[in-house]
Amino acid sequence: MKKITLSLFVFTFLLIVGCSPDSENIENTGMNPNFRVFESSPKDGNSTTTGDKALIGDECFSVNLIAGQHHIAGTVTVSSDGANLILTYMTNEDWTIDLTHMSIGDCEEQWVPTTGSGNPKIGHFEHTEPHSAGTNEVVYMINLEVIPEAYCFAVHAEVQGPTGGETAWGEGTGFDGNSWAMYVEALLSDCNPNEEEEEGGGGSDEE
Numbered sequence: 001m002k003k004i005t006l007s008l009f010v011f012t013f014l015l016i017v018g019c020s021p022d023s024e025n026i027e028n029t030g031m032n033p034n035f036r037v038f039e040s041s042p043k044d045g046n047s048t049t050t051g052d053k054a055l056i057g058d059e060c061f062s063v064n065l066i067a068g069q070h071h072i073a074g075t076v077t078v079s080s081d082g083a084n085l086i087l088t089y090m091t092n093e094d095w096t097i098d099l100t101h102m103s104i105g106d107c108e109e110q111w112v113p114t115t116g117s118g119n120p121k122i123g124h125f126e127h128t129e130p131h132s133a134g135t136n137e138v139v140y141m142i143n144l145e146v147i148p149e150a151y152c153f154a155v156h157a158e159v160q161g162p163t164g165g166e167t168a169w170g171e172g173t174g175f176d177g178n179s180w181a182m183y184v185e186a187l188l189s190d191c192n193p194n195e196e197e198e199e200g201g202g203g204s205d206e207e
Contacts, residue, residue, distance in 0.1 A: 037100075073161055084142060085142045153183065
């Protein structure tokens with residue numbers, strides 16, 4: 001009986017270890033079907049991938065990722081693949097990402113949790129993700145169907161760089177509080193590859 005119990009324990013342990021995710025490429029869907037997040041480290045020399053398919057989209061715009069108020073640690077790029085809005089944190093060579101927070105929603109509603117004085121409650125952001133050591137790229141994908149035309153988002157990160165550990169924000173408009181936290185206002189119509197394809201297709205049909 002002891003031999004059977006020990007065998008079952010070893011089998012279960014090996015099964016758990018064998019199913020562990022690759023630290024270079026993690027998908028964490030959680031309980032939200034409209035949200036996915038991926039990460040990658042610089043040692044493979046490639047962008048984040050899902051299986052063999054690169055997470056790419058038509059770029060809409062990008063903002064600097066500001067660390068410690070004074071350092072440009074990288075960029076946050078907004079793009080779309082026609083089905084998802086894609087927010088990509090990409091750090092410069094000397095910086096890596098330990099943790100990210102992201103909140104997004106209708107600018108006219110309470111899209112981000114704040115204190116009574118107007119400072120964002122980072123620990124209560126809609127999405128919080130820890131990342132593997134050495135991560136320099138993090139990709140958030142949000143279903144376009146849950147994003148309004150006029151939307152706002154705040155992207156925050158805990159990063160490591162030449163100055164040590166720092167907090168970082170995607171550059172934009174300052175919150176009402178007394179911190180240096182920032183958010184970005186944008187329009188969904190400025191990031192719609194399907195509309196451009198339809199316009200191009202229409203011109204071809206007339207010729």
